[in-house]
Amino acid sequence: MPTPTVIDTLISARWIIPIEPVNTVLHDHSIAIDGERIVAILPTSEARQHFIADNYHQLTDHVLMPGLVNLHTHAAMTLLRGYADDLPLMEWLKGHIWPAEARHVSTEFVRDGARLACAEMLKGGTTCFNDMYFFPEAVAEAAVDTGIRAAMGMVVIEFPTAYATDPDDYLAKGCAMRDRWQHEPLLNFTLAPHAPYTVSDDTFAKINILSNQLDLPIHIHLHETTDEITQSLTQYKQRPLARLHDLGLTSPGLIAVHAVHMNTEEIALLAQHGCHIAHCPASNLKLASGFTPVATMAEYGLNIGIGTDGAASNNKLDMFSEMRLAALLAKGVAQDASAIPAHQALQMATINGARALALDEKIGSLIPGKYADLIAVDLAQINTLPTFDPASALVYSAGRDQVSHVWINGKLLIDNHQYTQLDERTLKMTARVWQNRITA
Template identity: 75%
Template sequence: MPESPAHPIETLIEARWVIPVEPAGTVLADHSVALDGGRIVAILPTEEARRRFVPRHYHRLTDHAVLPGLVNLHTHAAMTLLRGYADDLPLMEWLKAHIWPAEARHMSPDFVRDGARLACAEMLRGGITCFNDMYFFPEAVAEAALDAGMRAAIGLIVVDFPTAYAGDPDDYLNKGFALRDRLRDEPLLSFTLAPHAPYSVGDDTFEKIATFASQLDLPIHIHLHETEDEIQQSLARYQQRPLARLHNLGLTGPGLIAVHGVHLNADEQALLAAQGCHLAHCPASNLKLASGFAPIASLLQHGVNIGIGTDGAASNNKLDLFAEMRLAALLAKGVSSDAAALPAHTALQMATLNGARALGLDDKIGSLIPGKQADIIAVDLSSVETQPCFDPISALVYAAGREQVSHVWVDGQLRLDNRQLTTLDVRELRLAASVWHSRISTEREQP
């Protein structure tokens, strides 16, 4: 019987290894990924792919691992403009004495748009194709993400105090819902309700958020149990720990994305697991702010879904999920005294599929499966720093760096081509950063 004629497609990516993330630990040697219409249409041995498909765009990546785009489960993209602004301080001093005053002076749609565009460039160059953001003027973050061609979960931020963005909790919510209504059909955008933290949001506001989250089927994205001080404040003010307070107010459940979770006792870990909550683990930020060590090995044993986030560049100071994967794995081993506590394949899953699952996007992204959206990255493992390569998953987590990301596709569209951005002008980004640096530095020096 004669072979079927070759089928035309948009893109064919040939790779030394394809790492689909699910099934867990799978490595497909000498395989190719076929893309068409923004989706993955097939993953198959390269020789067979050459016979079956005629691509418009062909990428032969003979020394590369091809894998799902990374999902940054927690960031404040615009705060890239405050990178290095106030280092080596504990969280509340950092926030109250430095970051919040700087934001009060400079917060505007232009600040957020320029900072988010800078962050998008950094993230794309590092293999991040989707980020979960929490910040003021979320419409400017959405605009930046769309300009970059990135996938983003836009947090509809809520706090109980006025800012340049909104005057009171109802104002925050109304502006957020108006934005969601306006952009809800954008295929690269999704939305979360983003109350900042238990210490900045009151009970009445939380009750409204719980109601809206249920009615609109929106995730809730919140900082939680980040520091011991946060817990002591809650005990003094509400006579209960923050997670217990959220649970009593109806906020726990499969839609809750708890960020940090550094100080969780055994009962709280069990509650998160029983409620189907998710955790955004930000190991570098936790260390830099001296917040502590999240009990990741124990949370994994409880069955909590854990993704990885960078936090903002003001507290990290980089948006690098390769570094976070490695740090997360090493810390989990060290804290638990168990070298197998967080294996390389689990760390990679945390940075991809688990983050997608927390955002309710795991039917679209987070793994390489025919029918899913084509959010894909290629990592060049030919350098001396990653040789020899016995296990490409181990190489990605423990040896490779974001500088080895060579190609990035979002929705099947090439956003990084041989390490060059296709949607953002690096010179323009540098100029904007320079302008903001001068403005912030000048106002900082004024008495």
């Protein structure tokens, strides 16, 4: 018998859902991790013969799966959770959120809010998030400090804020942030123009040039509300997507956030150009934006990932809730109970988000050679028993509180529901301090 290989970590579980190949459930298998990467997935009966691990985890009632990829959020806005609820989007933005941001947003606000968000996401099984907010360097610091993987949005908007004075200033500061952090293995980058109604044609032209030069995705709110489309027709005599297409932005680098009000011609256009959708069902419902035609998008072959949006408009960064909503709403809108089955919803929350960020060769599925970004979910709870199908249990029954372990880059960050390197008490105290400041 060959000598067993010494590795860092061996995890044995009742089930593994690797996402790739699709519709696969492995029973009584183990994952071997050495350094930052997965080195093997094999039956547990063979694992101890092949490997000796410094750290061994026997998870008898759990499913192992890739970490969840939150394809759209505003992490720092966690400090505005519940600040202005039950309002339409533009009233919410103009009457409450933008004024609050003008008073409070700073490097300190963003760093503290992003740390709180990273902690919440980690506890709920999110191992990668795609962010769009001011002071992105503070978000980068928070992500690296907490050990979570992130895509930093180089935010651009026409009007001045505490972060930047004009579009050129936003772009210059975004590029400087990328230059400083581009060698950090946990970070990637996007260009993040806020929305068609807050970005001019000239600025979009500059963004398109930078996207091509730096090979960066473009992450943008698009067709979120009917008002956005009406405003575009009045100002530009065309719908927002048509305008972006004429400006050359429809490409495999485009991540269209929300995409609620898309007709079939627009869906076909996005699919033809290899664009991606960041579907945020809870935010769309809470702001009464509408119902994204997800099943139709999937039929056209569009790559659809899932995002939470920010905690100010959700109000939680809970990818398990989003998966369930995405699957159920797709069925209701399409009037088809077979639309977006459980395995497809899991793909949307993992590999599809990774693909939109051009990270699908590194994360999003459990394959030897990929980074060890994975989570364990305990299904031996009343709400997930009996478990006839673990994929169904994950999407329709499980909650984020059932995430027991989280690994990113092979590093254990949540161990039996507890943080391994974050001080939860300090995070709570910081949140209370900001609540008092904002209230005052």
